[in-house]
Amino acid sequence: MLKVKINELKKGDVIAEHILNSEGQVLLAAGTSLTDKTIGLLKLWEIHEIRVREEKDTDDDIRLSLQFDEIVSKNSQLFDKIKKIADSDSPPVEELPTIFNKKSTQQYHDISDKFSKILFDLPQTKNIMPLTVMANIICHYAATTVGVLAYTLKREITPSMQENLANHSISVAIISAKIAKLLGHPEEVIHTIALGALLHDIGKIKLPETIFHKSDCQSAEEELQYQSHVQAGYDIIKSLGLPREANLILLQHHEYQDSSGFPLHLPAAKIHPYAQIVAFANFFDSLLHEKDTPPNFFAIRKKLTQEGATKFDTAIIDAFDHYLESFVFNVNVELNDGRTAEVVYNHPFYMSLVVRTANGEFIDLSKNKDLFIAKLVV
Template identity: 25%
Template sequence: MRTHIMDLKEGDRLKSDIFNRAGLHVLPRGTSIHKEEIALLIRQSINHVDIETREELVPVAGSTRQDFSQLLQENFEIAVKGFQSVFLEALTTGKFSQSMVEDKLQPMLEVIDQKKDVVSLLITFGQEDVNIYNHSLQVGLLSYYIASWLGYSKKECEEISKAGYLHDIGKSQVRQSIRNHEESLNEEEREEMKRHTTYGYDIIRESMTSEKIALAALQHHEREDGSGYPNELKKDDIHPYAQIVAVANTYVGLTAPKEGSPKPGLLTVLRKVYELGFGELNEKAVQALTRNLLPNFIGKRARLSSGETATIIWNNPSDYFKPLVQVGEEFRDLSVERNIVVEELFME
């Protein structure tokens, strides 16, 4: 149903992807329309959009943003606690219950299917205290999104999400003193930590029938130039599931603050992952992440390295990571002001 943007109502959902006049992706199909999305469409000079017919829309639990955030948080906590139980079971028995993984992860996947603004999800999850449990869940959820952007089927996306959720299960067999070590490890400790990949493969093979999920645990630290571990594999020998999980794991890992340093901004992290897509990480998975995250930065409030607060207005096609921003009534092109960068994004 083609509709003028001024006739849109809260809760309308886009029937197709939205692109601006320059061909840049603005909003993905399935986005639920609220005031922020309408404001974004106005800024992009988009007058009409196709929406799903209102009679066919099925109300979803937590249809308001507040309700959705609460639903998201509740399911996030359940899934994190679920992974903690899986991890402890693997620690004590060397295997885990496959049904527990599915029971705890599946409701979370159903919730995030309602949320197309992945950046808001990442900001929300980034507010959590980082530990192995919520790190693993974040990798699982981001792997799900990357797989969907790459065109995998729903069933494959769910399997890849499980691979991300379980990628670090092998750390259950690493000594706790090393696993929880916050300072630099010595050579012997680093070698033991690296063995979590082979431990993970063995645990998953004991617990599940999926060789693909086990290979993702084994290979998620392999790099396409042969610089990774445990087997120094190159591009053609790394399983596609592992390539996707490696990108998600790298992205989530880079968002965690290092001791004595401020938490890096999402745009800064995305640039680092983008650069790793030229040799180390799978280029297609990195490009899928970049292309689909960048449109979601538009309309977000941000802190600049100058200390100013701005709103991201436009992604510069010649330099994705130097957007056009608005500070007060003034528009600023960061591709021209090269000394200023976006440091942090905020939830509204």
């Protein structure tokens, strides 16, 4: 590694260690290739010199340059501050980034119960007003709730197809609305996206319970029957006077940019941007609940960026992954050796975490290959 003054940097130089601010937050990650813009940012931040990578440097050299002790020290102080707030008798709500609490969980259950009736009555009532109200509620949650993923992570698979369909639809709508907000869409667009997401799987009410999920299909014939839920859903909603974009969301929520989706195997250019958001949210929620065991949130995050790279717009992936980075801080987890711990730092470049165990030990999971997060503790 080589120390270089800011005025001597050039495009293409690779940062050898994280650029941190005074609070230990990462401004530019190790491994970043410098551009004119990032060099300008370094000057704006009044950083006078940095370490850049040399040709002889290995990945291990870069990994060791992450100033782990400094990061742990700063995050330890922040951890202790948050713990003090959490242990106080009346913690300030705005300062405690909890994602699970009794009140919000009950609110989610109330919404689910109401939406289930709305969804299954829609083919008969043709009344979209309750759906519009529900979309407004979803938009409000996406905009104001710190732990907007709480519902998605907490929801359980039940024997009831009706209940699972309602829960999944709400979950996808919440995630979609959050992504739309992260991407900077105005309120009316977020509302349309939430509306389309709430309805994206309504065609499944026409399917036999034996093939409610794609993974349930045992033959090519069942696979075709499963795929028919897209057309069945459109037949239900096409005369309701919904925005055109909401209809397209339903029709295209299984289409992927590499043309591997269905029913039309559309290329990227022909998939509506709103439908791409909902397709990604649907993919995320399905990954979380594809098995009966508790989801390994952190392994799923890797799947989103790796397997999703060819299927979804990179802007969607990047925006949501950046949100997940901040979301995992202060989350309780269980390690594969049975110990419980709390996430206190995320290595952005390596997608690896630093955790603090119940007895106060800090563990950098990027350096300890025998340890990994087994599950999220909720």
